[in-house]
Structure formats: structure tokens, C-alpha cells
Amino acid sequence: RDSASLPRKQRRHNMSASGASEDNYSWIQTLSEVTINVPVPAGTRGRDLDVKITQDHLTVKLKSQPTPLIDGDVHARIKKGDSTWQIEDGNLVVIELAKVNDMEWWKCAIKGHKEVDTTKITPENSKLSDLDGETRAMVEKMMFDQRQKAAGLPSSDDLQKQDAIKKIMEQNPGMDFSQMKMS
Numbered sequence: 001r002d003s004a005s006l007p008r009k010q011r012r013h014n015m016s017a018s019g020a021s022e023d024n025y026s027w028i029q030t031l032s033e034v035t036i037n038v039p040v041p042a043g044t045r046g047r048d049l050d051v052k053i054t055q056d057h058l059t060v061k062l063k064s065q066p067t068p069l070i071d072g073d074v075h076a077r078i079k080k081g082d083s084t085w086q087i088e089d090g091n092l093v094v095i096e097l098a099k100v101n102d103m104e105w106w107k108c109a110i111k112g113h114k115e116v117d118t119t120k121i122t123p124e125n126s127k128l129s130d131l132d133g134e135t136r137a138m139v140e141k142m143m144f145d146q147r148q149k150a151a152g153l154p155s156s157d158d159l160q161k162q163d164a165i166k167k168i169m170e171q172n173p174g175m176d177f178s179q180m181k182m183s
Contacts, residue, residue, distance in 0.1 A: 018105065018121045020114045024069045025060075027109040032102040034078075036109055038069050038093040046087060053083050053097070058110065060085075060093060072110035076101060 019028030025038040038060050040049070052059040055077050061068035074097060082098035099106075105118040128136050145155045154162065169177055 018116070020108070020116050022110075022113055025109075029099075029106055029109075031105070032099055034074075034097040034099065034106060034109055036070070036095040036097065038095070040069075040087070040091055040093055042091045044087060044090060044093075049087075049093065051085050051093065051095070053078070053080055053085065053095070055080050055100075058095070058097070060095070070110060072112060075106040075108050075111060076104060 018030075019026065019035075025036050027034055027036045029035070036058070040062065044062070048063055050059065050061040050063055057073050058070055059068050060070040077100040079098040079100055083096060085093055085095040088094050097109075105121050107115040107118055128139060131139060141156055145157075148155050165177075165180075169175070
């Protein structure tokens with residue numbers, strides 16, 4: 001299963017190439033969102049926190065402490081209205097940041113913090129049914145062409161050319177096509 005389909009509590013500990021652990025927090029991502037987990041003292045309630053999420057900045061602060069747990073610019077713009085936070089188990093602030101660009105892996109959650117090698121991220125699996133019609137058709141064509149090539153058979157483009165030539169030959173039975181070359 002991809003990490004996005006896991007329950008949030010399982011996802012928070014599923015650090016891989018797609019996230020990292022920092023001194024005050026850990027994070028993981030899918031293409032569409034970043035989940036940041038910030039440990040806080042047991043019994044912490046919402047009123048004990050000052051959490052600010054803007055399009056490009058995140059602040060997480062315990063009101064009783066002078067220094068924020070997190071205070072920095074996020075790697076890339078987020079959808080403020082679709083981003084949320086909550087306290088789980090009374091000791092963990094879970095922040096869900098919705099990415100504006102949901103086709104980009106983030107190198108870090110907060111600029112200037114530890115970076116991950118995004119080339120080592122294994123993308124979550126997607127279903128053909130999740131894709132829009134045009135993208136789905138293109139992927140299906142590529143999959144067909146790959147199977148055809150593996151079997152030593154003509155690609156979909158080659159089959160279309162053969163069909164076009166066959167139609168021309170049927171429409172022009174008196175023409176000599178013996179010297180015709182296909183490219």
C-alpha cells in the first residue's frame with residue numbers, strides 16, 4: 001500500500017526517502033501533501049499552541065515556551081485553505097499541508113532544514129482510473145506499445161500506418177505498390 005492510503009497514525013512513522021526527521025519534528029510526503037509531526041508534552045491542548053499556516057510559512061509554538069518548535073518558510077507554496085492541524089494522543093501535533101504543485105517532491109519541509117534526495121523517492125502507486133481521460137489514454141497506449149515491442153510486434157503507430165496503406169491500396173486497386181517503402 002502507498003503511504004497516502006495508510007491511516008494517519010501509521011503514516012506518521014513511515015519515514016522513507018520521501019521525508020526526514022529533524023530535532024523538533026518529522027515529516028513525510030505524497031505528491032499532493034506533506035505531513036509534519038511535531039511531538040509536544042503529554043496533555044497538550046489546542047489552546048496551549050500557536051500554530052500559523054500561510055501559503056509559504058509555518059509556525060508551531062507552545063505558548064508557554066519562548067522559542068517556536070517550527071518557524072520557517074515551507075519548501076514550496078501550499079493551499080492554506082486545504083491545510084490543517086490537530087493534536088493526536090495529546091502529545092503529537094499533526095500538520096497536513098496541501099501542496100499547490102501536486103506534481104513535485106519536496107527536498108525539505110522547511111527551507112534550510114535537512115534535505116532528502118528526491119531522486120530516491122518511490123512514487124505512490126496510482127490507478128489508471130485515477131487519471132483524467134487524456135492522460136489515461138496516453139498511458140494505455142504506452143503500455144500497449146511496450147507489450148507489443150516486448151513481443152516483437154508493431155507499435156500502435158505502426159499499426160495505424162499499416163491500416164492507412166491498406167485503405168489506400170483498397171481504394172486504388174490498379175496502382176502498383178510493390179516499390180513503396182515505409183518509414
